[in-house]
Amino acid sequence: MANVAIKSERLTPFGGIFPIMEQFTSLLSSTIDSTLGLRCKLYGYQYSEIIRSLLCVYFCGGSCVEDVTAHLMSHLSLHPTLRTCSADTILRAINELARENxxxxxxxxxxxxxxxxxxxxxxxxxxxxxxxxxxxxxxxxxxxxxxxxxxxxxxxxxxxxxxxxxxxxxxxxxxxxxxxxxxxxxxxxxxxxxxxxxxxxxxxxxxxxxxxxxxxxxxxxxxxxxxxxxxxxxxxxxxxxxxxxxxxxxxxxxxxxxxxxxxxxxxxxxxxxxxxxxxxxxxxxxxxxxxxxxxxxxxxxxxxxxxxxxxxxxxxxxxxxxxxxxxxxxxxxxxxxxxFGWGRLPKSFMAENTVFLLLTALIRNFYKAIMQRIEVKKFGLKETSRIKTFVFKFISVPAKWIKTARQCVLNIYTDNHAYAEAFKTSSG
Missing domain, CATH: 3.90.350.10 (Transposase Inhibitor Protein From Tn5; Chain A, domain 1)
Incomplete structure (x- = not known):
């Protein structure tokens, strides 16, 4: 039997999600908040942050909204600047965005x-x-x-x-x-x-x-x-x-x-x-x-x-x-x-579930934009690859955030140097 050494370092198996979160923020956050309006003035979550949190569920292989709290929060919260909200906040926001039939x-x-x-x-x-x-x-x-x-x-x-x-x-x-x-x-x-x-x-x-x-x-x-x-x-x-x-x-x-x-x-x-x-x-x-x-x-x-x-x-x-x-x-x-969740609608009424259909459609459209922006062949992907394949080949990579020279740097543990280009695209 092999010897096992337990390390308490804060590693995440979802290292590829962080450039996705940054690209979403760069491309869409201002558009979302200007269209839907600011949800709060001080410390609450804006709609752009809530939609980004919902996006992370499906970009990390989840199947329902509750996965963000049950399985992903400890990993997504490692990002030094971008916040991730709980499933309860996502579901409350869906109620807020619902309109009468x-x-x-x-x-x-x-x-x-x-x-x-x-x-x-x-x-x-x-x-x-x-x-x-x-x-x-x-x-x-x-x-x-x-x-x-x-x-x-x-x-x-x-x-x-x-x-x-x-x-x-x-x-x-x-x-x-x-x-x-x-x-x-x-x-x-x-x-x-x-x-x-x-x-x-x-x-x-x-x-x-x-x-x-x-x-x-x-x-x-x-x-x-x-x-x-x-x-x-x-x-x-x-x-x-x-x-x-x-x-x-x-x-x-x-x-x-x-x-x-x-x-x-x-x-x-x-x-x-x-x-x-x-x-x-x-x-x-x-x-x-x-x-x-x-x-x-x-x-x-x-x-x-x-x-x-x-x-x-x-x-x-x-x-x-x-x-x-x-x-x-x-x-x-x-x-x-x-x-993208249409098989598992989260709410009890049509008005709220219509919000969910549209938010997940927005997320899928963004996924298609991502597949056009990264060099998919370097990750063994095609532009037509399904989201599950993307999770296995891009998102699932060990990573750790460290602080050096007063900057937060993400260490990716892989021999695929294409990740450096993916991060350069997100930061640019």
């Missing part, structure tokens, strides 16, 4: 709650501008989708997926979340979606950013939603739902063009349709021959998919390929559920 009544007389969290959605954009991930005057492609979050909170409602939860609508640019509005889990995806998109896309315009192309699934294919989207983008691409009145026209089409897209053979065609009276749009029709001998009573020997668009110039294959790329956005939801 908005209730909408359907034609059937049923009431559904939405939470728009306008200030935090504005903060989300302000932080993306502060890190340079978005720029004023830029043109961007926006994706919109709904994510059903399973949770048994006090006000969670049953979803069509047969579990209790919420149904946030999420807008994405590239790999960054730019807007979230939460709603009851039993709300129809089209119910007041036009109002949600008006607010989300309107905030982009207020920040002097233009929407070039907009993509969404068939949950956005209704007259009022399309009318609203048209006001805010140049071209839109929305999956068209099944419409009985169009099937005779589709079945009668001739001149199908055979294309291979991502290794799969399709036949493509397009027609001009007036899905809603006085509003003609281009319908891109994609069909694929069914495998096996069975025929569908509705569609026959082919499976049909359609894309409604106001793009009359792009080729059919370009439109289909562009639309199909939105499938990669599902990775963002998976990332949020498993790496």
């Amino acid at each position: 908005i209730s909408y009544t359907s034609d059937a007389g049923k009431s559904y709650d939405f939470n728009t969290a306008d200030t935090l959605n504005t903060l989300l954009l302000n932080c993306l501008l502060a890190t340079g991930q978005l720029k004023e005057g830029g043109e961007y492609d926006v994706d919109f989708d709904h994510q059903f979050i399973e949770t048994e909170k006090y006000d969670a409602k049953p979803t069509y997926k047969k579990f209790l939860g919420y149904r946030p609508g999420v807008a994405v640019i590239g790999d960054m979340i730019v807007g979230i509005e939460n709603s009851d889990g039993n709300t129809n995806v089209r119910f007041h979606q036009g109002d949600t998109l008006k607010r989300i896309l309107g905030r982009l315009e207020e920040k002097k950013m233009a929407v070039n192309r907009f993509r969404a699934d068939c949950g956005s294919c209704s007259e009022d939603i399309v009318d609203e989207v048209r006001k805010h983008c140049r071209t839109f691409y929305i999956r068209a739902n099944r419409c009985c009145s169009l099937y005779d026209d589709i079945f009668a089409l001739r001149g199908w063009k055979r294309e291979e897209i991502n290794g799969i053979v399709f036949e493509l065609n397009s027609i001009l349709v007036e899905k809603w009276k006085g509003k003609p749009y281009r319908l891109i029709i994609q069909r694929q021959r069914r495998m096996g001998s069975g025929l569908d009573l509705w569609e026959g020997e082919y499976t049909y998919r359609c894309i409604l668009t106001n793009d009359y110039e792009s080729s059919m294959s370009d439109i289909v390929e562009f639309y199909n790329m939105r499938g990669g956005k599902e990775r963002i939801f998976d990332d949020m559920n498993n790496g």
Whole structure:
């Protein structure tokens, strides 16, 4: 058996978290406090410090807010100047930032709650501008989708997926979340979606950013939603739902063009349709021959998919390929559920949990900024690496703070000299 020597020196296994904390402070603290306002004048924690403390939970491999008090406080408090607050303070701040729900009544007389969290959605954009991930005057492609979050909170409602939860609508640019509005889990995806998109896309315009192309699934294919989207983008691409009145026209089409897209053979065609009276749009029709001998009573020997668009110039294959790329956005939801706490919501009510969704989205956006700023290959990482991989390969390194020549210096116990560059970036 090996001899063991116990050392009482204050070492931490999370040495890589300290440059992250410093970069967060340098890049975002002033933006957060100017947007949300000062939380206290003297010795209390500001919102920037509270969000940084929440960030450390997921950047150190934690899975819930309580981990900051239970496991991380003794390590994070080693930083000579930056303060870390407890889980109780984080949860109190979430309560402070929560805003009342908005209730909408359907034609059937049923009431559904939405939470728009306008200030935090504005903060989300302000932080993306502060890190340079978005720029004023830029043109961007926006994706919109709904994510059903399973949770048994006090006000969670049953979803069509047969579990209790919420149904946030999420807008994405590239790999960054730019807007979230939460709603009851039993709300129809089209119910007041036009109002949600008006607010989300309107905030982009207020920040002097233009929407070039907009993509969404068939949950956005209704007259009022399309009318609203048209006001805010140049071209839109929305999956068209099944419409009985169009099937005779589709079945009668001739001149199908055979294309291979991502290794799969399709036949493509397009027609001009007036899905809603006085509003003609281009319908891109994609069909694929069914495998096996069975025929569908509705569609026959082919499976049909359609894309409604106001793009009359792009080729059919370009439109289909562009639309199909939105499938990669599902990775963002998976990332949020498993790496940034969406699978373990901390509060009992939708208003507070909406705050949590937005704060963790801000943290993930910051993570993407970090992956662009450091030389990821020197740590065995890629820009697309998950947060857990980042914890193992960057954060988990032994370190110790020492004081020398009247300065605090962090000793990193590693043979990877890339850490010196990472600290130089954070201090610069």
